[in-house]
Amino acid sequence: MTNIKRVALGVLTAACAFTANAENTFTLGAGVGAVESPYKQYDNLVMPIPVITYESDNFWFRGIGGGYYLWNDAADQLSVTAFYLPWEFKPKDSDNNQLRQLDKRRTTMMAGLSWIHNTDYGFLRAALSGDVLDNSNGLLGDVGWLYNYNRGALSLTPGIGVEWASANLNDYYYGVSRSEARRSGLKSYEADNSWNPYLELTVSYRLTDSWTVYGTGRYTHLSDEVKDSPMVDKSWGGLLSTGITYRF
Numbered sequence: 001m002t003n004i005k006r007v008a009l010g011v012l013t014a015a016c017a018f019t020a021n022a023e024n025t026f027t028l029g030a031g032v033g034a035v036e037s038p039y040k041q042y043d044n045l046v047m048p049i050p051v052i053t054y055e056s057d058n059f060w061f062r063g064i065g066g067g068y069y070l071w072n073d074a075a076d077q078l079s080v081t082a083f084y085l086p087w088e089f090k091p092k093d094s095d096n097n098q099l100r101q102l103d104k105r106r107t108t109m110m111a112g113l114s115w116i117h118n119t120d121y122g123f124l125r126a127a128l129s130g131d132v133l134d135n136s137n138g139l140l141g142d143v144g145w146l147y148n149y150n151r152g153a154l155s156l157t158p159g160i161g162v163e164w165a166s167a168n169l170n171d172y173y174y175g176v177s178r179s180e181a182r183r184s185g186l187k188s189y190e191a192d193n194s195w196n197p198y199l200e201l202t203v204s205y206r207l208t209d210s211w212t213v214y215g216t217g218r219y220t221h222l223s224d225e226v227k228d229s230p231m232v233d234k235s236w237g238g239l240l241s242t243g244i245t246y247r248f
Contacts, residue, residue, distance in 0.1 A: 027053040031214070031243020038222055040233040041095040051245050067114060075118055081129065082111040085140070087173055089231070099231060101184035105173050108135040122147035125161070131169070138169025144200070153206040163196045163220065170194055174229035186230040194223035215242040 029051035036044055054061045058069055065083025072078075089105035112129030125144045131137055144161025170191035181188040200218040207213060220237040227235050 025053065025055045026248045027051065027245050028248075029212075029243055029245030031241055033239065033241035036234070036236075036238040038226065038232045038234040038237050039089060039094060040099055040231060042089075042099070043093045043095075049241060049243060051243055053245075077114075077116045079114045080111075081114045081127065082109065082132075083129070084108075085110045085131075089173060098184040098186050102176065102180050102186075102231070106135050108133045110140060125159075136169045136172035138172060139166040140164070140169060144198075146200075155202075155204045155206075157202040159200045159202075161198055161200070163198060165194050165196070167191060167193045170225055174226055174231055176230055189229050189231075191225050191229060194225035196223050196226070197221050210247050211244065212247065213242075213244050215240075217241070 031049040031051055032046065033049045034044065034046045049063075051063065052061065053063070057072060060067055060069070060079070064086070065081055067079035067081035070078045070080060084107065086107045087105070088107045089102070091100045091102050091104060094100055108131050110129040111132045112127060114127040115124075116126075117124040123146055125146060126142065128139065128141045130139050141164035142161060143164075144159050146157055146159035146161075149156045149158075170193065174189070174191045176184070176186050176189040178188045180186070198218055198220040200216070202214065202216040204212050204214040217240045218238065222232070222235055222237060226232055
């Protein structure tokens with residue numbers, strides 16, 4: 001199976017939300033994830049990750065999201081989806097005195113459509129979703145091309161893609177209002193929409209017919225709309241996750 005404040009994000013919001021197979025399966029597992037946050041002097045997140053996946057002809061659930069197939073065959077899977085977006089900003093988690101004066105930015109739930117198109121040369125993964133809790137009233141899109149390589153028990157799935165975030169979404173997580181600017185001394189900032197390209201890789205190794213170990217990572221190059229925020233001091237975001245699963 002894409003900050004886990006973007007884990008889902010990223011690999012867990014995108015990669016975990018999609019697969020290229022449709023056989024009936026149920027998998028349980030556990031892992032750990034580490035996330036590099038773009039916020040200034042912000043605590044990086046390391047946390048346990050429960051791995052629960054279920055796949056049938058009509059429904060699927062993977063990690064932090066699930067969906068209902070509107071179309072499901074060997075070539076294409078089109079789904080109505082919903083997932084938890086764990087992006088957030090907690091002022092107390094920053095060691096920067098100015099950022100500690102800002103408002104909290106909350107996690108939310110997203111819902112929309114996802115589509116996978118399978119070919120002999122890999123598969124296209126695309127999704128568009130919106131904030132259903134009205135925290136940001138924003139939209140999030142993801143388009144990627146991935147290729148699955150299998151050799152015996154080893155499976156490699158490299159991918160390249162781009163993540164689009166609407167102005168409302170970016171402004172909620174990276175904007176600085178005038179009242180926040182007065183409190184903190186930061187300049188006020190209103191973010192526009194952004195395109196953030198990424199590279200990702202998932203590696204898994206089948207120990208037995210039931211047990212599998214995996215590792216996944218994503219490197220995201222942040223757009224100027226994110227980098228120019230006075231809350232941010234990095235040009236990239238990263239995620240690494242590893243764990244073990246049992247397939248019933």
